Amino acid sequence: MAAAPGSFREEIREELSCSICLDPFTRPKVLPCQHTFCQDCLQDHAGRGGPFQCPICRQQVRLPRQGVAGFPDNRMVTSLCERLQNQATLSGETREQPQSGNRCSFHPSEKLKLYCKPCQVPLCVDCVEDSHDGHPNISLAKATQERRSTVQALINEGRNILESYCSFIRGLRETEKTLNKQKQQTDNAIIQTYNKMVQKLTERKDHLLSESQENYNKNLEKMQTERDRVLADVNELSAACDRAEQELQQGWVEILSQQTALTEVVGKYRGKAAPTPVQTQPAVFQPTDTPVPVLGHVTIQSLPSMPILVAPAAIPAAPAPIPAAPATRDIHYHHGNQRQREHQPQRATFGGKGSGTGQFDSPLGVAVSDEGEIYVAEYGNRRIQVFTLQGTFVRQFPTVVSGGEKIYPHDVAMDGEGNLWLVGGSLAADFAVHYNKQGRVLRKFDLQKTRRGRGVAVDTRRNHILITQSTGRLLSPHGEVLVFKPDGTLVGTVGQQQGMKHPRYITVDREGNILVSDVDNHCVYVYNKDGQFLFQFGGEGSGEGQLKHPRGICTDRAGNIIVADMGNNHVEMFDKTGKFLKHITTDMEVPWAVAMAPQGQLVMTNMNNTISIFHTY
Incomplete structure (x- = not known):
C-alpha cells in the first residue's frame, strides 16, 4: 500500500537534511567517510583547524589545505535538494491557482474555461481568439x-517506486x-x-x-x-706550590x-706512581632475536540482509622478526622509560x-640551522659534521683558523645569516672563529x-657574540x-x-x-638583554628542579x-621563570650539548658519542 504523499515528502526531506543543523543541506560537503554535512555546519564543527x-x-578527519571548502561537493545531494525545493514550489503554485479563480496569466480578467487539444494548454476565451483560432478545443472540466x-x-x-527507495x-x-x-x-578488543x-x-x-642502572652505580x-x-x-x-709562589715574591728569606x-x-x-685508569665494566644490552608477537588478525564477516555490498579488506601478513643489533651509523628509534610516570618523547x-x-x-x-641542518662540533676529531634532521650525513669540514692550524672545538652557534661561530683552542691559544656553511673561515679573533x-x-638582534670564560x-x-x-671588539661582560x-x-x-649553565655551581643564571641579573635556578641535587653539573642549554618556541x-x-624542562615543568628524558648516558630545531625537534649530543633527535618533543 502506497504511503500518503505527505509522509513520503517528510521521509525524503529527512534524508536530505544535515544531521548537525537538521535543516535541508546547504552547500553539502562529503567527508572521506562518505557522510555529508552543510559547509557552514562543518566549519563550526571543525573549529580553527586541525x-x-x-x-x-x-x-578522524584531516582538514584540506583550503579548509572545509576543500572537501568535495556532494553533487547528487545538491541535485536532490534542488528537485525537492522545486517540487515544493510547484506544489505551492498548484495550491494557489484555485485561490486565484483559475485566472488566465495572459488575460487576468478572464477565467480559464477551455483546453486546446493540439497545444495541450488551458485557455480563456480571449486566448482562443488571439492565438488558438481554429484549434479544436474542449471544456477544461472535461479535459x-x-x-x-x-x-x-x-x-x-x-x-510505489518512492516507497522502495x-x-x-x-x-x-x-x-x-x-x-x-x-x-x-572490534577496536576495543584490539586496544x-x-x-x-x-x-x-x-x-x-x-x-x-634497573639492572643497567645498578651496574652503572657500581662503576x-x-x-x-x-x-x-x-x-x-x-x-x-x-697548596705547597701556592705557598712557595707567595714566598718567592716576598724575598729570599721566605724562600729559604x-x-x-x-x-x-x-x-x-x-x-709516586701516577694514577692508573679506573677499570670499569659497563653493561651491554643484547636484544633477543625473536619474532614480534602477533597481535591478532582482523577478519571480515558477512552481515545477513545487508542492502549494500562491503568489499572485504586484505588480511595483512604477520610482522617480520626484529633484526639483530644494527650498525652504529644506523638510526634507532626509542621510547623513554616511564619510571617518572609521564610521557617521554620518541x-x-x-x-x-x-x-x-x-x-x-x-x-x-x-647547533641547528633554519634549514634544519645539524652542525656537530667534535673535540676529538677536530671537525664539524653536518646532518639532516633524519640523521643523514651531508658534509664535514675541519675546525681550522685562518692559518690552517687545527683547533679543538668547544661549542658552536648559528648567526642571523646562517653562518657558524665556533669557540675552541689549541695547546697555546683560544679562538673565536667565524665559518660559512661550507667551512670557509670568514674571520677570527x-x-x-x-x-x-x-x-x-x-x-x-644586536649581532653580538657571547662567549663564556672561566679563569683563575x-x-x-x-x-x-x-x-x-663580530670583529672581536669587546663590548662588555656579564x-x-x-x-x-x-x-x-x-x-x-x-x-x-x-x-648560562654553571657546571660548578649546579645552576642556571638568567640575565636580561642588557646583561642585568634577573634570577637563578637549580642547585645541587637529584630532585625535581635541582641540577648536578648542568651542561647544554637552549629554549623552545614557548620560552621554556x-x-x-x-x-x-x-x-x-623549566618554564621561563625557572619553575620545573618535567623530565624530557631520564635515561640518557651523560647528556651534553642541546639545540632546538626550527621545526621543534630537540637535538642532543651524548658523551657515548651519539646524537639523539627527539621527534615528538
Missing part, C-alpha cells in the same frame, strides 16, 4: 476528467548503525590486547633498565673513590724557609665512537687561554660572559657579580635574555628552558 571527528561515525485517471495511475506508480535508505541507515557498533567492539602486551613489555623494560662508585683519592693529592701539591717544606712535598710525589639516535663519516669523538657542541671549556651564543686557579675559578662584536665559577654553555632566547643535567643523566 584534525576533527566525523559527527556520525567519529572517524481534466479525461486525464485524471492517467495522472492518478502515474502518481500511484511513482509512490525509502525502504532502501532506511535499510542503509540501520546497516550503518550496525557497522558503527561492530567497529567499536585491550595491545595494552596487555605493552604492559608486559614495559615490565620487562623496567627490569632491564660510578668505583670512579668516585678514585677521584676522591687523587683530589686529596692534588690539594696537597697545589719554605724550601725544605716544598722539597719534602714534591719529593713525596716525585717517586627519539632517533645515530653515531658511535670513531673517526669515520657519521661517527664521533667527544661531540661537545651542536683571539681569546684569553683557559684550561676549561667555553660556550658560545649569538644575539642576532683550578680550585678557585672565576667565571663570566664576554660580549663581542655575570661578574653573581659568583660564577664555570659557566659552560650559553643561549639567548627570543626576548634577548641570556641564559631545556637543560642537559649531565650529573643526573636527565634532560629537564
Whole structure:
C-alpha cells in the first residue's frame, strides 16, 4: 500500500537534511567517510583547524589545505535538494491557482474555461481568439476528467517506486548503525590486547633498565673513590706550590724557609706512581632475536540482509622478526622509560665512537640551522659534521683558523645569516672563529687561554657574540660572559657579580635574555638583554628542579628552558621563570650539548658519542 504523499515528502526531506543543523543541506560537503554535512555546519564543527571527528561515525578527519571548502561537493545531494525545493514550489503554485479563480496569466480578467487539444494548454476565451483560432478545443472540466485517471495511475506508480527507495535508505541507515557498533567492539578488543602486551613489555623494560642502572652505580662508585683519592693529592701539591709562589715574591728569606717544606712535598710525589685508569665494566644490552608477537588478525564477516555490498579488506601478513643489533651509523628509534610516570618523547639516535663519516669523538657542541641542518662540533676529531634532521650525513669540514692550524672545538652557534661561530683552542691559544656553511673561515679573533671549556651564543638582534670564560686557579675559578662584536671588539661582560665559577654553555632566547649553565655551581643564571641579573635556578641535587653539573642549554618556541643535567643523566624542562615543568628524558648516558630545531625537534649530543633527535618533543 502506497504511503500518503505527505509522509513520503517528510521521509525524503529527512534524508536530505544535515544531521548537525537538521535543516535541508546547504552547500553539502562529503567527508572521506562518505557522510555529508552543510559547509557552514562543518566549519563550526571543525573549529580553527586541525584534525576533527566525523559527527556520525567519529572517524578522524584531516582538514584540506583550503579548509572545509576543500572537501568535495556532494553533487547528487545538491541535485536532490534542488528537485525537492522545486517540487515544493510547484506544489505551492498548484495550491494557489484555485485561490486565484483559475485566472488566465495572459488575460487576468478572464477565467480559464477551455483546453486546446493540439497545444495541450488551458485557455480563456480571449486566448482562443488571439492565438488558438481554429484549434479544436474542449471544456477544461472535461479535459481534466479525461486525464485524471492517467495522472492518478502515474502518481500511484511513482509512490510505489518512492516507497522502495525509502525502504532502501532506511535499510542503509540501520546497516550503518550496525557497522558503527561492530567497529567499536572490534577496536576495543584490539586496544585491550595491545595494552596487555605493552604492559608486559614495559615490565620487562623496567627490569632491564634497573639492572643497567645498578651496574652503572657500581662503576660510578668505583670512579668516585678514585677521584676522591687523587683530589686529596692534588690539594696537597697545589697548596705547597701556592705557598712557595707567595714566598718567592716576598724575598729570599721566605724562600729559604719554605724550601725544605716544598722539597719534602714534591719529593713525596716525585717517586709516586701516577694514577692508573679506573677499570670499569659497563653493561651491554643484547636484544633477543625473536619474532614480534602477533597481535591478532582482523577478519571480515558477512552481515545477513545487508542492502549494500562491503568489499572485504586484505588480511595483512604477520610482522617480520626484529633484526639483530644494527650498525652504529644506523638510526634507532626509542621510547623513554616511564619510571617518572609521564610521557617521554620518541627519539632517533645515530653515531658511535670513531673517526669515520657519521661517527664521533667527544661531540661537545651542536647547533641547528633554519634549514634544519645539524652542525656537530667534535673535540676529538677536530671537525664539524653536518646532518639532516633524519640523521643523514651531508658534509664535514675541519675546525681550522685562518692559518690552517687545527683547533679543538668547544661549542658552536648559528648567526642571523646562517653562518657558524665556533669557540675552541689549541695547546697555546683560544679562538673565536667565524665559518660559512661550507667551512670557509670568514674571520677570527683571539681569546684569553683557559684550561676549561667555553660556550658560545649569538644575539642576532644586536649581532653580538657571547662567549663564556672561566679563569683563575683550578680550585678557585672565576667565571663570566664576554660580549663581542663580530670583529672581536669587546663590548662588555656579564655575570661578574653573581659568583660564577664555570659557566659552560650559553643561549639567548627570543626576548634577548641570556641564559648560562654553571657546571660548578649546579645552576642556571638568567640575565636580561642588557646583561642585568634577573634570577637563578637549580642547585645541587637529584630532585625535581635541582641540577648536578648542568651542561647544554637552549629554549623552545614557548620560552621554556631545556637543560642537559649531565650529573643526573636527565634532560629537564623549566618554564621561563625557572619553575620545573618535567623530565624530557631520564635515561640518557651523560647528556651534553642541546639545540632546538626550527621545526621543534630537540637535538642532543651524548658523551657515548651519539646524537639523539627527539621527534615528538
